[in-house]
Amino acid sequence: MKIKSLLGCTLLAALTLISCNNDDNVAAGTENEKIIINSDVQSLNKRIKFENSGVLDIITPSAGKNTPVQAGSLPVVLVAEVNPPVYAGKTLKATHVAINGNYAYVSYNTEGEAYGGAVDVINISNPNVPQLVVQAIFPNTDVSAVSYENGKLYIAGAASVDAFPNLSSPGFVSAMTLNNGLLTTNYVQTQLSGNVATSVTSVGNRYYAVSGGAGDLVALDKNTNQVQATIPVADLRAVGQNNNKIVVLSGTSGVKVYDANSMAPQGSFATSVDVPGAKRTIDFLGNNLLVSEGYNGLGVYNFSTGSKLQTIAVPTNIAGVDNADITTNAVSVNNQNVFLANGGAGLYIYKNENQALNLVGSVAMNGSCNYTMSKGDYIFAAMGNGGLKIAKMVTSTQTLNCSQFPTYNGSVWLNVNSNETKEYQGSASLMGVNVNANLTFCGSLSVSQGLNINSGGVFYMKGSLAQGQQSNPWLSLIINNNAVMRVEGDVVIYGHLILNSGAKLEFVGNNSSITIHGNVTKGSNVTITGTFKDTFNKL
Structure with a gap:
């Protein structure tokens, strides 16, 4: 957080179109530039990397141990990594993410005393290949947080x-x-007291920062952008809304x-006093x-x-990590899963079970x-190197009745020996599968x-x-001679698919698909049957 003079004056400024730049490494802006729009998809997508995409292990952290032993219950894949933008020779850092439909809005700022920020828009409609479609660079301006509602992006x-002498704070x-979800220069800015606006949300006819x-909690009219209420509260870190209530978090009070x-005030309660200037978030469960x-x-509090109700302490004694670098910076709730x-x-990752948060893993x-x-x-994660990781939970959209099967809760290495028949349902995160007889898995895996399917x-x-x-x-995923893989649903293979001689790949129903990122090797007498979508036309 930049520490500057703290003056309390409100200014409304309409910002107009400034420039369009097709170079992601944008040069420093002039004093008059407020927004630089980059819509060159080809140059922008050079920042999206897929080299490390694939299944992520969910580990149970302990000193010196980073390999899972027990199967996890939440399968997760890394979809892509997004390198941060570079502005005026400085690498920006991701600060916040908002999602609406097919678009994710990612904000950035500059670490240290210098100012410079950005907002990326990432199209996530194709879960295998996210695309960066437009970017706004904000010269001499940090962007701390973004929030989307009803065709507008609210920015703090x-x-x-x-750089802007008309500003007093x-x-x-x-x-x-926005224009069909994409960034524009139709942008109205309101000055607040304090060094930095840290968070923004909206509900009803107002947005709040x-x-x-x-600093202050400020309520603004959505139609006029006029300030309708200002409540002084020191050291504000986050704002959220729940059941027509506005909730703020102060690092001191x-x-x-x-x-x-x-x-009107509806209540307050103390939390721990925080270190000055650190970014924090809140969410509701x-x-x-x-x-x-x-x-x-x-901290988990009755609202x-x-x-x-519960304290989830920071992890300790993580191999190779200084305890001073371990701190709970942000929380996000998604259904019954809680991400820290x-x-x-x-x-x-924690899961809400029996009115308590239980560790799923790291x-x-x-x-x-x-x-x-x-x-x-x-799942979006802003990393210490400034970049963003885009992960995705593996979930099944198939309507399948497999309730008669037990849930798998064994080793991360699932072996089916000769003459065995094993059937499971639910969600599981494994390291390896070896099939010598009959295995049915119904759900998300x-x-x-x-993953080897051996002869027979x-x-x-x-x-x-x-x-x-x-x-x-x-x-690789290997189907050997006289072995069968039967698919009723969706399969994504991040490595190679090897179909040895006599292998059989069968698709059931009319809605199955297969996505293969690596190469396909086929032996003789390989049979592939059924109706399916081959995403990358590899088969």
Whole structure:
């Protein structure tokens, strides 16, 4: 967070079209430039990398152990990595993500005293190949957070008072009218008191922003962008809305709740006092408020009473990681799954079970995790190197009745020996599968390493399967002589598919698909039957 003079003045400025630049490494803007739009898809997509895409192991962290032993219950794949934009010779850092439909909006700022930010729009309609479709560079302006609602993108951040002499304080919130979901220069900015606007949300006829330092909670009219209410609260980190209530988090005075219409106080309760300037988020799980509390981990509070129900301490003794680098920076709730950005310890997943959060595991993403947000099947993680990782939960859209099968809860290595028949349902994250007889899996399955169907083996996959890693394609899916793989659903293979002589690949029904990122090797007398979609035309 930039520490600048903290003056309380509100200014409304309409920003007009400035320039369109097709070079992602945009040069420094002039004093008058507010937005630089880049819609050159070819140049933008050079920043999206797929080399490390593939199945991610879910590990149970402990000192010196980074290999899972027990099968996980939440299969996850890394879809892509997005390198951060470079502006004025500086690499920006991802700060926040908002999702609407097929688009993800990613905000960036500049670390340290310099100012410079951006917003990316990523098309995620194809889960295998996300595309960067437009970018806005904000010269001399950091972007802290974004929020989407009804065709508008609300933006919170800080602008340099040296570059923009008409500003008396850096913090601002703005509303951008989008064009079919894409960024425009139809952009109205409102100055706030405080060093930086840290968070923004909207509900009803208003949008709301908070600013840090000697900051405020501000309510603005969506139609006129006029400030309708200002409530001073020091050191504000986050704002959210729940059941027509506006909830803010202060690093010094905890949680405060206001009525969204009257802005009358509805209650408050203390949380742990946080280190100055650190980014934090809040989210809601039923009637509970989840608060990222830095070195104090995650706090789970009853939203109505303020009583603390559970504390999720930060991980400790992670091999190769200094405990000082482990801090709960952000929390995101998606259905009954809770995702925590735990700094140097990485991304952690908890599941809400029996009114308590229980650890699912840590996602093996390699790196410090500063922010996370999950919606739908997607998980976004802003990493310490400034980039963004796009992950996706493996879920099945098939309507299959497999309730008679047990849930798999064994080893991460699933072996089916000769003369055995094994049948499972549910979701599982495995490292390897070896089939020598009969295996049926009904639901969602990920296999990070090899999947072998040996001679005489039959593997019936009913649902969604993800297998392998692009970085090591030789961890292949292999169907050997006189072996059968039967698919009723969707299969994604990140490595190679090897069909040895006499292998059989059978597709059941009319809605199956197969996506193969690696190569396909076919022996003699291979048979492929059924109706299916071959995404990359590899078969």
